[in-house]
Amino acid sequence: MMNQAVSFFDLHDSRVNIADPYDHEYHVKVPKVFCGITIDEYYSKRFPYKTRDLWMKSIEEGRVRINGLPITPDTVIQPEAIIDSLVYDIREPPINVSWNVLFEDEYLYIIDKPGHLPVHPTGRFYKHSFLQIMMDRDPGWKIHVMHRLDVETSGILIVGKTKEAASAFFKIFKNKEIQKEYKALVRGAFPKEGIIVDGPLGKSINSTISVKMEVNGVDNKEAISKYELLELRENGTSLIKCIPITGRTNQLRAHIEHAGFPILGDKIYCKDDSIFHDYHEDGETESLKKKLILNRQALHAYKVSFIHPFTKEQMTIESDFPDDINYFGEV
Structure with missing residues (x-):
């Protein structure tokens, strides 16, 4: 019997630290969307997981420059600007390396x-990423990741071993000759007939989370998702199949929240912005664990089908829904 003092959140936590704290100097060309705002606004919007006080201190100490020149918090970012920033004692979040x-x-x-493994260096993750781990294991192997999976999303990830393989696979994705299916555990009793969400996605207008997407958001693009019921659970959750018809950022998560069935454990698409902000400011507090229940979002890429571009074999790859998000307890 499971020790009742140990939550489901902690019981399935397999994250470890593999990189020692380090210093690093970043050189970033600012995306056009951030031109015309102050450096203070830029850091607040682009890196919401860092407190404003930390960035202000870095600027005051001269560790942040634009095009090699010292700046103040109210310096306005101009087109083609390159930000140089020296960051001390970087401690990346732990990851799952299995x-x-x-x-x-x-x-x-x-x-x-696994969940909790970034594919590329992103946000708070630099050395803690699948690509960096693979490069450290074999510096001579140039790998090519064919598609995206969020940090917390688990499941099938396709990697090309050669430039030729990558080129062939990009054509498959571009021509929509690959079928991807996901499973998710969502809050609520999902309709037996399933649903299709046809709603263009863009940057959220109504959220305080800068990275959040929403239906009819800013600069929206066509997005269509199909969802099917797999299992209704007595705890008030539903296991569903998710099929992205288009391929927008966070599409499945944004669409299913829009439909009223947020994915269990999702810190962004959960109808409560404070969960995301509390997580980035205070970490995984006991209060937050009770709200989230799971230590990551319950979304899993479980099936892909395609014709192998070189052998011409019909390929169908499947992966089991993992234990760390297969929750039957109280919600």
């Missing part, structure tokens, strides 16, 4: 990515 290989040949390396 993955299974589902398929491998001379062209492809397909893994079952």
